[in-house]
Amino acid sequence: NAGVTQTPKFQVLKTGQSMTLQCAQDMNHEYMSWYRQDPGMGLRLIHYSVGAGITDQGEVPNGYNVSRSTTEDFPLRLLSAAPSQTSVYFCASSYSRVTRAEAFFGQGTRLTVV
Amino acid sequence: AQTVTQSQPEMSVQEAETVTLSCTYDTSESDYYLFWYKQPPSRQMILVIRQEAYKQQNATENRFSVNFQKAAKSFSLKISDSQLGDAAMYFCAYYGTASKLTFGTGTRLQVTL
Numbered sequence: 196n197a198g199v200t201q202t203p204k205f206q207v208l209k210t211g212q213s214m215t216l217q218c219a220q221d222m223n224h225e226y227m228s229w230y231r232q233d234p235g236m237g238l239r240l241i242h243y244s245v246g247a248g249i250t251d252q253g254e255v256p257n258g259y260n261v262s263r264s265t266t267e268d269f270p271l272r273l274l275s276a277a278p279s280q281t282s283v284y285f286c287a288s289s290y291s292r293v294t295r296a297e298a299f300f301g302q303g304t305r306l307t308v309v
Numbered sequence: 310a311q312t313v314t315q316s317q318p319e320m321s322v323q324e325a326e327t328v329t330l331s332c333t334y335d336t337s338e339s340d341y342y343l344f345w346y347k348q349p350p351s352r353q354m355i356l357v358i359r360q361e362a363y364k365q366q367n368a369t370e371n372r373f374s375v376n377f378q379k380a381a382k383s384f385s386l387k388i389s390d391s392q393l394g395d396a397a398m399y400f401c402a403y404y405g406t407a408s409k410l411t412f413g414t415g416t417r418l419q420v421t422l
Contacts, residue, residue, distance in 0.1 A: 235318075235414060237412040237414040238400065238412040240409055240411075243409060287354075287410070297356055298356075300353070303354075
């Protein structure tokens, strides 16, 4: 049981480049989400999805795009990378809150934009 | 919107001693979950303990326990018999009807010999 698989673990981008962070889960979770972690700020929600075909914005969505075409996958796209997007990114998934609200996290991606 | 506050950026405890990490939250909801997550240097987010708001009994998991005060909107984590492996960042998190986790800013726990 792989849980939540997030790739890559490390990435360096130049300003203006685009890239996609991949996230896949094999637990048939309805909910998936993306967070960024910055020093002194905890984890902040970027985008989330409550099921295939349904996405919504979180606290800090600007500069990021998501889609959820399958239950398993929830990629995060950086459209035009900026130094302010240097951060550690986490993907998480969970069952619906009526069953069990525990979130499972990927191992994180450390992204540096130069 | 819900907010979660961890007022202790750093804490230190001696091995085998007990330490309490504080967390307060703000919400108008009555049905929600609260969590403590641990993040060691490996960066992996690990669930430590969870509490359902409708349960009056405080959750416990081995050496970890919480003091859940619903009226005061307080959710502290007590670590007993601290071990070197407990050194990590600890995040308090709120999960409400919007099905989103809201995190505090974290407390870095150091464990000394």
